[in-house]
Amino acid sequence: MKPASEEKTSEWAGGGPPPRRQPSPWGYTLPVLALAILLGVAYWGIHSRQSAQAELVAAARKTTRTAVATVHPHPSEAANVLLLPGNVQAYVETPIYARTNGYLKRWLVDIGGKVQAGQLLAEIDTPEIDEELLQSEAAEAQAAANLDLAKKTAVRWQNLLKVDGVSQQEVDQNVSAYTARQADLAAAQANVQRLKDMQSFQRVVAPFAGIVTARNIDVGALISPGSTQPLFRLAQTRILRVYVNVPQTYSRSMVAGLEAELKIPEFPGRTFVGKVVRTAGAIDPASRTLLTEVQVPNPIGELLPGAYGTVQFRLQIVDPPLVLPANTLLFRSQGTQVATVDSKGKIYLEKVVLGRDLGTQVEIISGVKPSDVVIVNPSDSISDGDFVVVEQNKTAPPSAGRN
Numbered sequence: 001m002k003p004a005s006e007e008k009t010s011e012w013a014g015g016g017p018p019p020r021r022q023p024s025p026w027g028y029t030l031p032v033l034a035l036a037i038l039l040g041v042a043y044w045g046i047h048s049r050q051s052a053q054a055e056l057v058a059a060a061r062k063t064t065r066t067a068v069a070t071v072h073p074h075p076s077e078a079a080n081v082l083l084l085p086g087n088v089q090a091y092v093e094t095p096i097y098a099r100t101n102g103y104l105k106r107w108l109v110d111i112g113g114k115v116q117a118g119q120l121l122a123e124i125d126t127p128e129i130d131e132e133l134l135q136s137e138a139a140e141a142q143a144a145a146n147l148d149l150a151k152k153t154a155v156r157w158q159n160l161l162k163v164d165g166v167s168q169q170e171v172d173q174n175v176s177a178y179t180a181r182q183a184d185l186a187a188a189q190a191n192v193q194r195l196k197d198m199q200s201f202q203r204v205v206a207p208f209a210g211i212v213t214a215r216n217i218d219v220g221a222l223i224s225p226g227s228t229q230p231l232f233r234l235a236q237t238r239i240l241r242v243y244v245n246v247p248q249t250y251s252r253s254m255v256a257g258l259e260a261e262l263k264i265p266e267f268p269g270r271t272f273v274g275k276v277v278r279t280a281g282a283i284d285p286a287s288r289t290l291l292t293e294v295q296v297p298n299p300i301g302e303l304l305p306g307a308y309g310t311v312q313f314r315l316q317i318v319d320p321p322l323v324l325p326a327n328t329l330l331f332r333s334q335g336t337q338v339a340t341v342d343s344k345g346k347i348y349l350e351k352v353v354l355g356r357d358l359g360t361q362v363e364i365i366s367g368v369k370p371s372d373v374v375i376v377n378p379s380d381s382i383s384d385g386d387f388v389v390v391e392q393n394k395t396a397p398p399s400a401g402r403n
Helices: 004-013 026-064 127-162 168-200 249-252
Strands: 066-071 080-096 102-107 121-127 203-205 210-215 232-248 259-263 274-282 289-297 307-312 322-325 329-332 335-341 348-352 353-357 361-366 374-376 388-395
Touching: 080 210, 080 289, 102 127, 102 203, 127 168, 210 361, 232 249, 232 307, 249 289, 259 289
Parallel strands: 066 388
Antiparallel strands: 066 374, 080 232, 080 307, 102 121, 121 203, 210 232, 232 289, 259 274, 259 307, 274 289, 322 361, 329 335, 335 348, 335 374, 353 361
């Protein structure tokens, strides 16, 4: 008799199939879990490498970009203050020439002397004029005697004509002689007056009150009326004229009554107030400027004619030009440019038109807007389309650098 186990084995091995074993759930779970872990590790590795590469590329880009400081254009406050050089001149200044021949007898006023109108400046000795005057006075007396004789003769002949003692022809001749003697006397009197006038020029007098600024003669000097050398130069300085060449841009602001301040280097910290009195009324085509006259009171004579000074006008400019630091400009063959940068750090080169040079700053007539971000101290190699990094702590506010 076979054991039960053998019988069972033999029975499975016989004709019928053995019973099917149920698979364990871990048989599928473990491979899937292992595959998921493997995929996660692979994804993490790839993502880490991509992130590291992106960070490396960003760092490389950042390190290759140049860090720059920027500034915003701002309206010029100096546009309301126009400062120009001016030439100070006397209100009236004239050279005084001789009008007669002779030698200088004496002079009475030297340079710097204050004189009144009609005051004697010098005397000229004129012996020739004196002799000519004596001769002309003698000729006048002779003409007067001839006239008296001609008058008496004409009267006599007219009386004789009444009694038919002479002919009409003879009477007419004597009357004509009387008329000619009248003309001779008038000519002699005119010559005497001329010589007296010439003799009066022996006294050189001041035509107006002022200061003698030049004396070009000395005692004994030969005086000739045709000489180009003046005896004196006289200036009136109680009011001074200051002539300023105003650029065409500001010509419309130059109106009579506009206040102006004159500054002279010899008077530091002081200003002399004057007013615009007139302009030339036309632009000089050579310099494109308007000649403007400013009158400045000088009651005690502090200011000297011929001095150099600066004149400051305070204007009312509705739309003042923008201002940028001078170190933002690029001078190239294309013209004057500035480098602007957008929010992404891209550079754009903008052509600008310059106005006045204010020293460390310049006025920009056109080419930029107040909202533009302009690079300070751009490199010579900078070009359109480059990228830079804007250093935020070095970005100047719009009010920076104002006068």
